[in-house]
Amino acid sequence: MILNNARNIYINYTSTVLYLGASSGTTVSHISDITTKTIYAVEFAPRSMRELIQNCNDRNNVIPILADANYPEQYAKFIFEEIDVVYVDIAQPNLTEIAILNCKKYLKDGGLLILAIKAKSIDVALPIQTIFNAEIQKIENKGFEILEKISLSPYSRDHLMIIARFYLKPT
C-alpha cells in the first residue's frame, strides 16, 4: 500500500480500530505499534485465533475476539468506545456487505473504512475490473465517500485497497 504511493496510511496514534479478519495478527501487530488506542481484532477461524492470542499476549491494546463478522452484534459486549477506523481484510464473497454492516453499527460519523478487496475470493470467473467496479458501486450507494483506490500489484495480485469515509446521514 505504501509502496504503491498511498497518500496516507490513515491510521494514526489516536485511532481506535475495528479490525475484521485479523488472521494470526501480523497486520494487527503493525497497527498496534502505530496507535495508542485499542484495536478490536475479530477473527472467525479458531486455528488462526490460536496464533493471534499468543501473538498479542504482550500487546495490551489488542482485544482478540473470536466471532463471525457477519453478525457484528455478537462482539458488541467487548466494545466500549468510539470506532475511528474499520479495517476489513476478509476473504469472503460478501466482504463488502460485511464491511458495510460493521460500519453501520460501529463506525463514527466521518470515520474511515479501509477495505481490502481480494477479487479472486469474490468470483474467479469475472474480469477483475468488473468485480472492483461492482464493489465500489456498492460502497458509494451506501453513502460512503471514496478517498483513494490503490491497487496492490505487484506485491499481491488482484487486490485493491479502498479507503472511504463514512457518513451517518448521506448528503
Place this chain on the structure above:
Amino acid sequence: MIAYLLETPVGMLITDQNGLIQNYFLTTALLDEQLLLVLHYDESVYQIPAFVQFINQINVSKYNLVTETKDMANLLESKYEGTIKIAPFDRKFQDLRINLSKILANINIPSSVEELTIISRKNAKLFSRDRIRESGQSSDVHIINAVGVLENTTKFINSYAIQLREWYGSHFPELTDKLVNDIELYAKIVNLYQKRDTIEALNLVNDLHIKEEYAKEIEYQAEHSMGGDLTESQLDAIRIFSKTILNLIDFQKQLENSVNTILQELTPNLYTLIGAQLTGKLITHAGSLEHLAKIPSSTIQVLGAEKALFRALRKKTDSPKHGIIYTWPPIRSAKYWQRGKISRLLSGKISICAKVDFFNGEFIGKKLLDELEAKIKDIEERFPEPPKHERKKKPKDYSSKKKKEIARKKAYHMSKSKYKSGIKKSESN
C-alpha cells in the same frame, strides 16, 4: 417505558434513552466459569444469584426492552415478563457505548478507558480461548490430521521403497520388483540377511513364511548375482534404513486401524458406503463433517478437482466429472462414458450419508450401498456403447495474450450460441 439493554465489558446495563442507568448486573466480581456462562448466553446463568436478582428487579419495572443480540433475547424470554425487541443496528447502542465511562461514573464503578480496556481484553481472551478449546475437542480436527499423516506416511513409504531398491540393488540387483513385489517382504529380507550369500531358502521359509519354490528362486538368484560386494559398515547403513521402512509400515497399519475405528463410530454410513480412506479424504477436503453435510452433492462430486472446475468456468471447457471420489473403485474401473453418471449417483448418496451421519440419524448405509450397486448395474446395461456424437470442440488457442483476454470477456457476456459466432468474428479479423 423504552429501555436499552446494553452489554458492556463490565456487565449488563439497563438505561433509558438519555443514558441514565436504571438497573445493572455486574460481571466484574464473577468467577471465570460464571463469566463464561454469561458470555455464552448459557441457560445456566440463572444459577447465579446476582443474575436472578437482576431479572427480578427488571420484572418489577416491566420495561419495553431493546436488545442487540438474538441470543440475549432468547435467554431472557423464559423469565422476563415485559416485551423484548431485537434491534442490532440501532445506532442508539453505539451512542450509549461511546459515553460508557460517563454512564458508569454515575453509579460509582471504576470506569476509566484504561480499566475498561483491561477488563474487556480479559473477557475477550477468556471467551476466545474457550471457543478454541471447544473447536479443539471436535473429532473433525483429529480425523483431518490423522488422514493427513496417513497420506504422507504412504508417500514416504513409497519413495523410501524406491530408494531402498536402488541402494540394495548395488549389492543384489536380481532382487527386482518382479521377483519381490511387496516392499514389506523386501525390507524384511534386507533387514534379516543383508549379505546376499547368507540368504538361504530354508531360512526364508522359516523366518518369513513364504512358499518354498519362491524361496528357492530367491536363493538361486542370490548365488548367481552380479552385484558388487559391500563392506560391513555399508551393509549396516542399509539395514538401518530398511528397519526404518519396516517401522513406518507398522506405524501406517496402526494408524489405519485407529482411523477406521474413529470413522466407524463417527460416520458409520459413510464408512459403509465408501470406506475409511475416502471418507477421511472427503472430510479433509470439505474442512469438517458439518460442512460436508451442508454442501450440495454436485460440489461433493468435484471436491478435489477445483483446478479443473475453475478452468472450466473460466474457459467454458467441459467441467470435471469427478474429484477425489474417483478413488472409489467402481468409478475407476468404469468405462469413461459411464463415469460421469456413476459419480453423480455416488455423490448424491454420499451427500445423504453425510447428512444422516452429521445429524446422528439411523444406520442406512447398507441399504444405500445396495441401491447404488443396483443402479450402477442399470447404467452399465443401458449405456454399453460409448456415445457417438463428437466431443465438444475446445475454444481456439489464441496466440497473443490480449486476444485471450478479449475472448474471455466475450465468453462471459455472451450466451453459448452467441459465443460461437463471437469466435468466428475474431477469427476473420
